[in-house]
Amino acid sequence: DTGSAAATPIDPRFDIAYVTPVTIGTPPQTLQLDLDTGSSDLWVFSSHTPASQVRGQQIYSPDKSTTSKLLDGHTWSIRYGDGSGSRGNVYTDNFAIGGIMVETQAVETAEEVSSSFTTEDNIDGLVGLGFSTLNTVSPEGQLTFFDNAKPKLDAPVFTADLKYMKEGTYDFGFIDESKYTGEITYVPVDTDPGYWTFTSSGYGVGSGTFSSSPITGIADTGTSLVYLPTAIVTAYYRQVEGATNSRSYGGYVFPCNSTLPPFVFGIGEAKFTIPPSYMSYAAVTDGSPTCFGGLQSSSGIGINIWGDVALKAAFVVFNGEEPPTIGWANK
Numbered sequence: 665d666t667g668s669a670a671a672t673p674i675d676p677r678f679d680i681a682y683v684t685p686v687t688i689g690t691p692p693q694t695l696q697l698d699l700d701t702g703s704s705d706l707w708v709f710s711s712h713t714p715a716s717q718v719r720g721q722q723i724y725s726p727d728k729s730t731t732s733k734l735l736d737g738h739t740w741s742i743r744y745g746d747g748s749g750s751r752g753n754v755y756t757d758n759f760a761i762g763g764i765m766v767e768t769q770a771v772e773t774a775e776e777v778s779s780s781f782t783t784e785d786n787i788d789g790l791v792g793l794g795f796s797t798l799n800t801v802s803p804e805g806q807l808t809f810f811d812n813a814k815p816k817l818d819a820p821v822f823t824a825d826l827k828y829m830k831e832g833t834y835d836f837g838f839i840d841e842s843k844y845t846g847e848i849t850y851v852p853v854d855t856d857p858g859y860w861t862f863t864s865s866g867y868g869v870g871s872g873t874f875s876s877s878p879i880t881g882i883a884d885t886g887t888s889l890v891y892l893p894t895a896i897v898t899a900y901y902r903q904v905e906g907a908t909n910s911r912s913y914g915g916y917v918f919p920c921n922s923t924l925p926p927f928v929f930g931i932g933e934a935k936f937t938i939p940p941s942y943m944s945y946a947a948v949t950d951g952s953p954t955c956f957g958g959l960q961s962s963s964g965i966g967i968n969i970w971g972d973v974a975l976k977a978a979f980v981v982f983n984g985e986e987p988p989t990i991g992w993a994n995k
């Protein structure tokens with residue numbers, strides 16, 4: 665099998681997250697989920713989520729599906745890097761993305777969600793596309809959609825073609841040559857503890873010299889920005905007039921009318937350029953003349969994260985063969 669599905673920005677002002685339509689159950693219930701390579705739980709707003717915590721999200725009702733089955737005695741509870749979280753029970757049911765159907769997918773139904781999920785009415789849940797070792801279901805961890813779908817895919821891969829302020833695509837089971845230019849550069853993936861962890865070959869600021877130094881981090885479709893070591897981040901903002909590391913805004917900000925250099929990163933011998941428009945992420949509040957940078961320091965996180973600001977600049981292949989690799993191509 666092969667399949668494709670849209671990745672649509674949830675906010676027209678800036679690319680904070682992307683959602684993809686999925687169907688669950690019989691008859692199919694359609695929800696808009698955030699495909700997240702930085703985690704491995706598939707969870708949804710549901711008929712079990714208290715009404716006070718639901719604000720416009722689509723919900724999955726297992727009782728309305730003839731193919732749903734409670735996974736008795738199983739629960740899940742997750743806390744994300746941004747402090748948000750959710751917990752609940754587990755069903756298995758039919759689950760499809762882009763026409764790829766998995767009959768007994770573990771679908772984690774929310775009994776509780778944190779306030780930032782309640783207020784984010786464009787996200788009905790997540791599809792974790794990290795490695796199944798990160799799945800939080802207890803007492804037995806469950807497989808991700810990709811792990812369940814892999815045997816029926818023409819090739820054990822999925823690709824991300826995320827775009828700047830417009831609809832992109834996730835493809836499953838095939839590599840669409842029309843979506844990239846030149847060659848795909850593949851590098852090894854360390855699957856411990858369960859992220860798509862790889863090592864970039866270095867970085868450059870604007871037309872400055874390229875610094876060849878290994879940067880190990882995760883490819884994370886569920887993180888909006890790029891988080892790298894402080895030395896790299898300060899080297900970048902040194903080139904931005906009026907940039908400061910703002911405690912109140914929680915990161916590097918600068919006047920929106922400042923000229924920003926592009927940010928270059930290496931994958932093997934290949935080079936990828938994040939354009940200035942992506943590096944000026946958004947005004948700190950609507951209409952403010954102060955903008956928040958798309959590159960921030962990872963010093964408070966503990967790992968480097970290549971989030972959407974970087975992924976948007978490339979066509980990325982998440983290759984699930986043994987051993988897994990990750991491929992990057994220009995587009």
Ligand SMILES: CC(C)C[C@H](NC(=O)C[C@H](O)[C@H](CC1CCCCC1)NC(=O)CC[C@H](O)[C@H](Cc1ccccc1)NC(=O)OC(C)(C)C)C(=O)O
Pocket residue numbers: 680681698700701702703704742743744745746747748784790798799884885886887888889
């Ligand atoms: C539980 C573990 C097994 C896995 C877990 N994984 C992660 O935390 C990374 C993972 O990719 C999670 C997945 C996201 C959780 C929150 C909802 C959206 C998905 N990423 C995260 O936790 C990182 C959070 C994102 O970067 C947010 C996302 C967001 C979306 C919509 C509205 C507001 C905020 N953006 C965000 O804060 O953007 C700003 C800075 C511009 C405001 C971990 O490492 O702890």
